[in-house]
Amino acid sequence: EPEVTQTPSHQVTQMGQEVILRCVPISNHLYFYWYRQILGQKVEFLVSFYNNEISEKSEIFDDQFSVERPDGSNFTLKIRSTKLEDSAMYFCASSEFDSYGYTFGSGTRLTVV
Amino acid sequence: GQQVMQIPQYQHVQEGEDFTTYCNSSTTLSNIQWYKQRPGGHPVFLIQLVKSGEVKKQKRLTFQFGEAKKNSSLHITATQTTDVGTYFCAGQSSDSWGKLQFGAGTQVVVTP
Numbered sequence: 001e002p003e004v005t006q007t008p009s010h011q012v013t014q015m016g017q018e019v020i021l022r023c024v025p026i027s028n029h030l031y032f033y034w035y036r037q038i039l040g041q042k043v044e045f046l047v048s049f050y051n052n053e054i055s056e057k058s059e060i061f062d063d064q065f066s067v068e069r070p071d072g073s074n075f076t077l078k079i080r081s082t083k084l085e086d087s088a089m090y091f092c093a094s095s096e097f098d099s100y101g102y103t104f105g106s107g108t109r110l111t112v113v
Numbered sequence: 114g115q116q117v118m119q120i121p122q123y124q125h126v127q128e129g130e131d132f133t134t135y136c137n138s139s140t141t142l143s144n145i146q147w148y149k150q151r152p153g154g155h156p157v158f159l160i161q162l163v164k165s166g167e168v169k170k171q172k173r174l175t176f177q178f179g180e181a182k183k184n185s186s187l188h189i190t191a192t193q194t195t196d197v198g199t200y201f202c203a204g205q206s207s208d209s210w211g212k213l214q215f216g217a218g219t220q221v222v223v224t225p
Contacts, residue, residue, distance in 0.1 A: 031211065035215075042215050043201060045212050049211075050211065055211040056209065058212070099205045102146075103158065106155050
Protein backbone atom coordinates (compact mmCIF):
# COMPACT_ATOMS: atom_id res chain seq x y z
CA GLU A 1 0.00 0.00 0.00
CA PRO A 2 1.37 3.48 -0.88
CA GLU A 3 2.91 5.38 2.00
CA VAL A 4 3.80 8.92 2.92
CA THR A 5 7.44 8.96 3.95
CA GLN A 6 8.85 11.42 6.46
CA THR A 7 12.44 12.08 7.42
CA PRO A 8 14.03 12.30 9.86
CA SER A 9 11.99 10.31 12.36
CA HIS A 10 13.50 12.30 15.22
CA GLN A 11 15.20 15.69 15.18
CA VAL A 12 16.80 17.40 18.15
CA THR A 13 17.71 21.02 17.67
CA GLN A 14 18.81 23.97 19.73
CA MET A 15 16.44 26.87 20.28
CA GLY A 16 16.87 29.46 17.56
CA GLN A 17 18.14 27.01 14.96
CA GLU A 18 16.46 26.34 11.64
CA VAL A 19 15.02 22.92 10.89
CA ILE A 20 13.68 21.39 7.71
CA LEU A 21 11.29 18.48 7.94
CA ARG A 22 10.94 16.41 4.80
CA CYS A 23 8.08 14.47 3.35
CA VAL A 24 7.49 12.43 0.23
CA PRO A 25 3.73 12.30 -0.40
CA ILE A 26 2.00 9.55 -2.34
CA SER A 27 2.83 10.06 -5.98
CA ASN A 28 -0.66 10.59 -7.45
CA HIS A 29 -1.86 12.79 -4.61
CA LEU A 30 -2.36 16.47 -5.32
CA TYR A 31 -3.12 17.90 -1.89
CA PHE A 32 -0.55 18.13 0.86
CA TYR A 33 -0.76 19.07 4.50
CA TRP A 34 1.28 19.56 7.63
CA TYR A 35 -0.19 18.87 11.04
CA ARG A 36 1.42 18.71 14.43
CA GLN A 37 0.62 16.93 17.67
CA ILE A 38 2.05 17.95 20.99
CA LEU A 39 2.48 14.88 23.16
CA GLY A 40 -0.87 13.52 24.32
CA GLN A 41 -2.83 16.30 22.68
CA LYS A 42 -4.93 16.65 19.59
CA VAL A 43 -3.78 16.86 16.02
CA GLU A 44 -3.49 20.53 14.99
CA PHE A 45 -3.69 21.87 11.46
CA LEU A 46 -0.74 23.90 10.23
CA VAL A 47 -1.05 24.34 6.49
CA SER A 48 -2.56 22.92 3.31
CA PHE A 49 -0.87 23.11 -0.09
CA TYR A 50 -2.18 22.60 -3.58
CA ASN A 51 -0.95 23.51 -7.04
CA ASN A 52 2.31 24.82 -5.66
CA GLU A 53 0.79 27.29 -3.30
CA ILE A 54 -0.58 27.49 0.21
CA SER A 55 -4.35 27.01 0.28
CA GLU A 56 -4.95 27.65 3.94
CA LYS A 57 -2.88 28.10 7.07
CA SER A 58 -3.59 28.26 10.77
CA GLU A 59 -2.66 30.88 13.34
CA ILE A 60 0.20 28.60 14.40
CA PHE A 61 1.74 28.90 10.92
CA ASP A 62 3.36 32.30 11.40
CA ASP A 63 6.29 33.92 9.61
CA GLN A 64 8.68 31.41 11.16
CA PHE A 65 7.12 28.61 9.12
CA SER A 66 7.32 27.99 5.41
CA VAL A 67 6.54 25.12 3.06
CA GLU A 68 7.99 24.18 -0.27
CA ARG A 69 7.64 21.55 -2.95
CA PRO A 70 11.10 21.92 -4.43
CA ASP A 71 11.23 19.11 -6.96
CA GLY A 72 7.80 17.62 -7.63
CA SER A 73 8.17 14.80 -5.14
CA ASN A 74 9.35 16.27 -1.83
CA PHE A 75 7.26 18.49 0.39
CA THR A 76 9.15 20.32 3.13
CA LEU A 77 8.30 22.28 6.25
CA LYS A 78 10.88 24.79 7.43
CA ILE A 79 10.93 26.40 10.83
CA ARG A 80 13.34 29.32 10.70
CA SER A 81 14.07 29.96 14.36
CA THR A 82 12.79 27.18 16.58
CA LYS A 83 11.26 27.82 19.98
CA LEU A 84 10.83 25.40 22.87
CA GLU A 85 7.08 25.32 22.22
CA ASP A 86 7.69 24.02 18.69
CA SER A 87 8.55 20.64 20.23
CA ALA A 88 5.95 18.23 18.87
CA MET A 89 5.34 15.40 16.45
CA TYR A 90 4.98 16.83 12.97
CA PHE A 91 2.86 14.84 10.53
CA CYS A 92 2.82 15.27 6.81
CA ALA A 93 -0.29 14.06 4.99
CA SER A 94 -1.48 13.87 1.44
CA SER A 95 -4.77 13.18 -0.27
CA GLU A 96 -5.94 12.52 -3.79
CA PHE A 97 -8.96 14.78 -3.37
CA ASP A 98 -9.45 17.93 -1.34
CA SER A 99 -9.55 17.04 2.37
CA TYR A 100 -10.66 13.48 1.74
CA GLY A 101 -9.07 10.51 3.43
CA TYR A 102 -5.66 11.79 4.33
CA THR A 103 -2.75 9.40 4.35
CA PHE A 104 -0.47 10.45 7.17
CA GLY A 105 3.24 9.80 7.37
CA SER A 106 4.81 8.28 10.47
CA GLY A 107 5.85 11.71 11.67
CA THR A 108 8.98 13.57 12.73
CA ARG A 109 9.42 14.06 16.43
CA LEU A 110 10.97 17.49 16.85
CA THR A 111 12.61 18.25 20.18
CA VAL A 112 13.82 21.81 20.76
CA VAL A 113 16.30 22.17 23.62
CA GLY B 114 -13.63 29.81 14.75
CA GLN B 115 -14.77 26.26 14.22
CA GLN B 116 -14.43 23.98 17.22
CA VAL B 117 -14.77 20.21 17.26
CA MET B 118 -15.39 18.61 20.62
CA GLN B 119 -15.21 14.92 21.40
CA ILE B 120 -16.38 12.93 24.39
CA PRO B 121 -15.45 10.98 26.33
CA GLN B 122 -11.75 11.75 26.53
CA TYR B 123 -11.02 8.29 27.91
CA GLN B 124 -12.93 5.04 27.58
CA HIS B 125 -12.07 1.90 29.53
CA VAL B 126 -13.90 -1.06 28.05
CA GLN B 127 -14.07 -4.72 28.97
CA GLU B 128 -13.35 -6.95 26.01
CA GLY B 129 -16.62 -7.90 24.37
CA GLU B 130 -18.51 -4.78 25.47
CA ASP B 131 -19.82 -2.03 23.23
CA PHE B 132 -19.03 1.67 23.45
CA THR B 133 -19.74 4.93 21.67
CA THR B 134 -17.69 8.07 21.20
CA TYR B 135 -19.35 11.36 20.27
CA CYS B 136 -18.23 14.34 18.27
CA ASN B 137 -19.82 17.79 18.13
CA SER B 138 -18.97 20.76 15.95
CA SER B 139 -19.74 24.39 16.70
CA THR B 140 -20.49 24.93 13.00
CA THR B 141 -22.20 22.98 10.24
CA LEU B 142 -19.77 20.66 8.50
CA SER B 143 -19.43 19.75 4.86
CA ASN B 144 -18.03 16.39 5.91
CA ILE B 145 -16.64 14.57 8.90
CA GLN B 146 -13.90 11.98 8.96
CA TRP B 147 -12.76 9.48 11.55
CA TYR B 148 -9.19 8.43 12.21
CA LYS B 149 -7.58 5.88 14.51
CA GLN B 150 -4.18 6.39 16.08
CA ARG B 151 -2.49 3.46 17.79
CA PRO B 152 -0.12 4.29 20.68
CA GLY B 153 3.08 5.70 19.21
CA GLY B 154 1.63 5.68 15.72
CA HIS B 155 0.12 8.07 13.24
CA PRO B 156 -3.53 8.76 12.44
CA VAL B 157 -5.04 6.26 10.01
CA PHE B 158 -8.11 7.18 7.99
CA LEU B 159 -11.18 5.11 8.77
CA ILE B 160 -14.12 6.75 6.98
CA GLN B 161 -15.71 9.93 5.66
CA LEU B 162 -19.35 10.93 6.09
CA VAL B 163 -20.86 13.56 3.83
CA LYS B 164 -24.64 13.34 3.80
CA SER B 165 -27.01 14.44 6.53
CA GLY B 166 -28.10 11.43 8.61
CA GLU B 167 -25.61 9.15 6.88
CA VAL B 168 -24.76 5.84 8.54
CA LYS B 169 -21.83 3.70 7.47
CA LYS B 170 -20.58 0.39 8.84
CA GLN B 171 -17.18 -1.23 8.82
CA LYS B 172 -17.44 -4.66 10.42
CA ARG B 173 -17.94 -3.90 14.14
CA LEU B 174 -17.71 -0.11 13.68
CA THR B 175 -20.79 2.01 12.96
CA PHE B 176 -20.39 5.67 12.04
CA GLN B 177 -23.22 8.18 12.02
CA PHE B 178 -23.51 11.79 10.83
CA GLY B 179 -26.22 13.89 12.42
CA GLU B 180 -29.16 15.37 10.55
CA ALA B 181 -27.88 18.90 11.12
CA LYS B 182 -24.35 17.87 10.05
CA LYS B 183 -22.93 19.16 13.33
CA ASN B 184 -22.44 15.93 15.21
CA SER B 185 -21.22 12.42 14.64
CA SER B 186 -20.72 9.21 16.54
CA LEU B 187 -18.66 6.07 16.35
CA HIS B 188 -20.07 2.93 17.91
CA ILE B 189 -17.94 -0.18 18.35
CA THR B 190 -19.58 -3.48 19.19
CA ALA B 191 -17.93 -6.45 20.87
CA THR B 192 -14.70 -4.57 21.57
CA GLN B 193 -11.46 -6.45 20.96
CA THR B 194 -7.93 -5.74 22.18
CA THR B 195 -7.07 -4.67 18.63
CA ASP B 196 -9.45 -1.73 19.07
CA VAL B 197 -6.99 -0.08 21.49
CA GLY B 198 -5.97 3.40 20.39
CA THR B 199 -7.24 6.95 20.12
CA TYR B 200 -10.15 7.67 17.83
CA PHE B 201 -10.31 11.16 16.37
CA CYS B 202 -13.11 12.81 14.52
CA ALA B 203 -12.11 15.56 12.11
CA GLY B 204 -14.50 17.99 10.52
CA GLN B 205 -14.28 20.21 7.49
CA SER B 206 -16.49 23.25 7.19
CA SER B 207 -17.64 24.45 3.79
CA ASP B 208 -15.80 27.77 4.10
CA SER B 209 -12.49 26.24 5.15
CA TRP B 210 -10.85 24.65 2.16
CA GLY B 211 -8.11 22.17 2.81
CA LYS B 212 -8.38 22.22 6.58
CA LEU B 213 -9.58 19.47 8.86
CA GLN B 214 -10.34 20.42 12.45
CA PHE B 215 -9.55 17.46 14.69
CA GLY B 216 -11.32 16.71 17.92
CA ALA B 217 -9.29 15.95 21.04
CA GLY B 218 -9.81 12.22 20.56
CA THR B 219 -11.17 9.37 22.66
CA GLN B 220 -8.45 7.18 24.08
CA VAL B 221 -9.72 3.61 24.30
CA VAL B 222 -8.23 1.05 26.67
CA VAL B 223 -9.49 -2.51 26.47
CA THR B 224 -9.14 -4.91 29.36
CA PRO B 225 -9.27 -8.63 28.57
